[in-house]
Amino acid sequence: MPDSGINVLFLGKNFLRLLEGLWVTMRISLIAVILSIPLGILFGMFMTLKNPITRTLSRVYLEFIRIMPQLVLLFIAYFGVTRAFGWNLSAELSAVLVFTLWGTAEMGDLVRGALISIPKHQYDSAAALGMTKAQTFVFIIVPQTMRRLIPLTINLTTRMIKTTSLVVLIGITEVLKVGKQIIDANRFDYPTAALWVYGVIFALYFLACWPISSLAKKLEQRWR
Amino acid sequence: MEESIQLQVSGLKKKFGAETVLNGIDLDVHKGEVVVVLGPSGCGKSTLLRCMNGLEAPTEGIICLDGAAITSGGKNITKQRQKIGMVFQSYDLFPHKNILDNITLAPVKVQKRAKGEVEQQAEKLLKRVGLWEKRKAYPRELSGGQKQRVAIVRALCMNPEVMLFDEVTAALDPEMVREVLDVMLELAGQGMTMVIVTHEMQFARAIADRILFLDGGGIVEEAPPEQFFTNPKTQRAKDFLQTFTYEKRNKIPSEIESFERRN
Numbered sequence: 001m002p003d004s005g006i007n008v009l010f011l012g013k014n015f016l017r018l019l020e021g022l023w024v025t026m027r028i029s030l031i032a033v034i035l036s037i038p039l040g041i042l043f044g045m046f047m048t049l050k051n052p053i054t055r056t057l058s059r060v061y062l063e064f065i066r067i068m069p070q071l072v073l074l075f076i077a078y079f080g081v082t083r084a085f086g087w088n089l090s091a092e093l094s095a096v097l098v099f100t101l102w103g104t105a106e107m108g109d110l111v112r113g114a115l116i117s118i119p120k121h122q123y124d125s126a127a128a129l130g131m132t133k134a135q136t137f138v139f140i141i142v143p144q145t146m147r148r149l150i151p152l153t154i155n156l157t158t159r160m161i162k163t164t165s166l167v168v169l170i171g172i173t174e175v176l177k178v179g180k181q182i183i184d185a186n187r188f189d190y191p192t193a194a195l196w197v198y199g200v201i202f203a204l205y206f207l208a209c210w211p212i213s214s215l216a217k218k219l220e221q222r223w224r
Numbered sequence: 225m226e227e228s229i230q231l232q233v234s235g236l237k238k239k240f241g242a243e244t245v246l247n248g249i250d251l252d253v254h255k256g257e258v259v260v261v262l263g264p265s266g267c268g269k270s271t272l273l274r275c276m277n278g279l280e281a282p283t284e285g286i287i288c289l290d291g292a293a294i295t296s297g298g299k300n301i302t303k304q305r306q307k308i309g310m311v312f313q314s315y316d317l318f319p320h321k322n323i324l325d326n327i328t329l330a331p332v333k334v335q336k337r338a339k340g341e342v343e344q345q346a347e348k349l350l351k352r353v354g355l356w357e358k359r360k361a362y363p364r365e366l367s368g369g370q371k372q373r374v375a376i377v378r379a380l381c382m383n384p385e386v387m388l389f390d391e392v393t394a395a396l397d398p399e400m401v402r403e404v405l406d407v408m409l410e411l412a413g414q415g416m417t418m419v420i421v422t423h424e425m426q427f428a429r430a431i432a433d434r435i436l437f438l439d440g441g442g443i444v445e446e447a448p449p450e451q452f453f454t455n456p457k458t459q460r461a462k463d464f465l466q467t468f469t470y471e472k473r474n475k476i477p478s479e480i481e482s483f484e485r486r487n
């Protein structure tokens with residue numbers, strides 16, 4: 001029998017299984033993104049406070065999350081916390097927790113950056129027109145911040161989707177893991193299966209992330 | 225004259241940390257008067273204007289508008305700022321709103337006026353400064369001079385009693401300075417009370433009812449424009465005015481010769 005690795009994709013439910021694997025990835029990252037955005041906005045506003053204590057606290061949190069590889073955070077959450085506190089976190093819940101903590105830190109930094117990039121004279125001219133602090137925030141600051149933030153937030157989302165593939169290492173069967181299982185099961189009948197399976201995974205990731213990042217580009221151009 | 229005092233500054237002191245920027249300023253601005261504030265860079269002209277509408281809190285002293293004290297912070301201040309229009313050196317339009325929305329935002333949201341009425345007034349003012357065609361454009365599509373004219377209209381649409389101008393032409397290309405100054409001259413002609421900081425000496429001379437020369441944190445000289453520019457009393461004012469005049473230097477003969485030979 002000639003080796004046509006492409007057939008592997010149509011064996012049994014293989015393709016469906018790959019899609020299910022992708023859905024696991026997407027589910028974890030989307031929940032994390034949806035939680036990270038509001039939490040990150042709050043964290044970003046918290047970071048702009050002038051109080052030295054809140055400054056230090058938020059700085060430490062951000063640096064901690066940034067310095068730690070996500071993999072280490074995942075291990076700490078899944079293996080460490082489970083042992084240390086006896087909480088029984090499922091792998092998926094640990095993953096959501098870690099990605100939310102990470103997303104909140106990154107989103108917060110984006111929000112802080114957008115807020116401090118609004119020139120001081122925008123605040124001054126709003127004040128000179130008799131606007132209260134709240135009116136200035138609602139009519140002047142938030143709309144300008146949003147414009148800067150939307151493309152950046154979308155980029156963060158695609159980064160989070162891609163990074164979610166790490167969850168395989170705490171035992172979650174996501175798309176890469178499914179792919180590996182399929183390749184291993186067909187190693188003898190279809191030696192070139194790997195090429196096809198990883199090719200499909202590549203295409204799936206592309207299909208998931210490309211619309212999101214091209215939307216980001218469009219928004220960026222529109223709002224330049 | 226007492227009751228016609230619109231803006232009154234008494235004993236104003238302002239410190240930034242240990243640095244005293246304004247050290248006891250007394251100034252009465254009468255209704256319809258145009259006061260031009262001159263002085264070397266860093267002498268506190270902007271700070272004086274910013275104190276006048278509560279953007280900076282005075283360290284000491286009182287500023288009154290129509291006899292009521294302006295206290296930065298507090299609810300009162302937003303009411304008083306509605307009566308004081310201010311235009312800054314930096315182009316400070318709101319980049320996310322088009323020209324018409326830039327102008328109507330505060331009258332509608334702050335003064336709670338009807339949108340239709342405000343828009344009518346805004347369009348009328350825009351026509352007056354020759355920018356009605358630009359009402360749907362965004363600030364980034366305008367030249368510096370056009371932006372400053374819109375900023376003036378935006379302040380005027382609040383129907384202020386006093387207008388403060390802080391070097392509104394300093395960041396403009398020379399060919400755009402005129403169009404902005406003309407708007408201010410017209411405004412003065414209509415009897416608007418104005419306090420103007422500028423480095424345009426010809427303009428200052430033309431528009432001012434009174435020149436205030438600020439240096440070292442205090443008012444060094446106060447005079448009608450003709451007197452200030454032709455016959456300043458203080459040495460510091462003389463030195464200051466000197467920096468704006470250029471003396472023709474005689475060319476060295478050999479240079480002229482070689483110039484003539486070449487042509």
Ligand SMILES: Nc1ncnc2c1ncn2[C@@H]1O[C@H](COP(=O)(O)OP(=O)(O)OP(=O)(O)O)[C@@H](O)[C@H]1O
Pocket residue numbers: 240245263264265266267268269270271272
């Ligand atoms: N927010 C601030 N914090 C600290 N120092 C300030 C602040 N604003 C102004 N200063 C200082 O106060 C002094 C006067 O500044 P100001 O801007 O009022 O001068 P100016 O006369 O408007 O100068 P210019 O002609 O350059 O605009 C300067 O030495 C400046 O460094």
Ligand SMILES: [Mg+2]
Pocket residue numbers: 269270271390391
């Ligand atoms: Mg200044």
